[in-house]
Amino acid sequence: MVETRSGELLLLDFGCSELWSGEASPVVEEGRFDPELTASLNRGGDHEVVGPDAERAAGHLDLASVHGRYAFDVPGDASAVRERLAAVCAGHGLEAELRPIERMPHRERVRRLLDRTPAGTEVPFHGMWGVVVRGVPAGRALPVRGVRMDPEGPDAGRWRSVWVEVAEGDVASSEAIGYVLVDRARLMFADPDALSSWNAGDMEEGLVDLVFWGRDGDAVAARLGAERFDEAGHTVHGWRDRPLDEVRRLGAALREHLEASSAKVATDYRPHDDDHRILAAMRESPSESATADVAGGRVCGFFTSWGDGAFPVYRDLGADGGLLRVRVELGAPEIVARARRMEELWFGSLAKLAIASPGVVRGDGVRWLERYAPRNEQDSGWCVYAGTETQEELDDPGSATLVPLRDLIKGEPDLEAVFATPAPAAFERADDGSWQPIPLPEEP
Known part of the structure; x- marks a missing residue:
């Protein structure tokens, strides 16, 4: 449920709510x-x-x-x-x-922009922007509903769309309002007045959580004596409900260990504020959503399930033109395509590593490629050369650098098609810029 006092409804990434100035100067x-x-x-x-x-x-x-x-x-x-x-x-x-x-204070921006476009508008704040509409019932709890993607498809479990139901009825038409920008993988429906009272970043009782997760989470936790927690089916490690000074010491120890080793984890510093309160409930909820009462209103937060991005927001209208829903479309085709691309770049084949020669690392461009059978899960099997290397560099295995394939295609996009070639394979860039197959040398 969400409830507004003002009759205005704001949708924004509340992970950036500490940037929201409310009635104060920005x-x-x-x-x-x-x-x-x-x-x-x-x-x-x-x-x-x-x-x-x-x-x-x-x-x-x-x-x-x-x-x-x-x-x-x-x-x-x-x-x-x-x-x-x-x-x-x-x-x-x-x-x-x-x-x-x-x-102009951010709350005043909302007023002035809605005075001009009461049906709804984007509202910017410090490089981010939310979407706000006017004309929702004030002082009444409104249900927040959502529908998931196809349970048989590759995106099962992710949200297709989430909306605030303003009134019952069949949707006859929809009007695009704009896009809400997400940088912290979460969204919130809120009264702009309630958001002005939202506590983001100011610790309650001086307590903080520090958690981490990822490929080497178990090993790092064992080394540092961190606890293990379950958050809506996801395992994280770290320390909860600790004083700030202690968390600073633990955080310093964690950073030192990560810098001194090859361990890879993601970290999150969580002061006990309104963000912490609703996020904790969201992590425990099967729907990854939760509500909180703030300044006489009720807000509803939820994870996008798609990570970050710009998501389109609509007004769904009845046959008489009345407002039925304020809806954010999370599983739009362009968003699905973007998510697929990001997964390929950061977790798929383009995240795998190639052996890059010193010439390639210097930026001389790729002239020759060789692919052998990958030796482990992170290995792509590719070796890339610029042709500008000295014999001394070629004879020294330590001069090579491991580089993700995604970094190599930034400067030379046509490499992506070549990287799809199965092992064994070898190519040379011809004078016309095309890639030509050549015999594969013996594996080094």
Whole structure:
């Protein structure tokens, strides 16, 4: 369930909710984040398109930073927006200019953008953006529902779509609102007012969790004496409910061990705040979702099940045009395709390692490739050479570097098709740039 007091419904990645300023200025105080992030967040400025033709001119800008008549979080003097506006005015015979304004609180951005587009709009905040709609019933608990992907398909268990049900009825049409940007693999439906009271990053009772997981999780846990936990069917290791000073010591020991070894794990630092409270419930839930009561409203958080990305949000309408649902589409075809690609790059065949010669590592390009039978799960079997190596480098096995195939195709995309060739195989790049098969030398 989700409940709003304002009659407005915001969908955003609440993993980034500590960036949400609420009714306060979005200018970040020194010491809240690390200096580099603070400087980056404070580098932007807000601007407004003004003049007799401001609305029409702003509508022609077609820039990601521009919403309505406002350009938010634009770095520097906004020269790119200014130049684009001048070109639009000249091309359409309009009169408008860009004027800097005080940094606008994020809650005020919601109000102003919805005043212009009450049906719904994207709302930016410090490089992220959510989607907000107006016109949902205030003071009433609204169910949050979802449907999974095909249980017989490759994405079984992942969400196809999740929505807030505003009213019962058959959907006659849908209107696209925009995209919600996800950077922490999670989303939340919330009243913007409730979000302004959300505690993100400020520890309750001074307690913190530090957990890790991944390929070498068991070995790292045994070495450091970490505990084992189950989170919705996933195993993690680490330490829970520990004082901050202790977690700092444990974190330092973990970093030192990872730097001194070849162990690979992902880590997560979890201060006990509102984020921690709802995430803990989400991890224990079969649906990987949970609710929390905040400032007189109820929010609903859930994992996307697709990781990060930009997900489209829609208003589903009845035959009379009334709002029935606010829906985020998580399993759209383009998202499925992107997920497949990411899995191939980071966990599939393109994540496997090739032996790269010093010339290739220097950036001289690949001229010869040889593939032998892989020796282990991480080995692709490929050896790649630039042809610029010295004889001394070729004679020294220690001069070679293990490189993921995905890194090699960044500079030479046509290598991807060649990498699909089964072992044994060998190729040479011809003068016309094509890859030609050649006899395979004896395995080194």
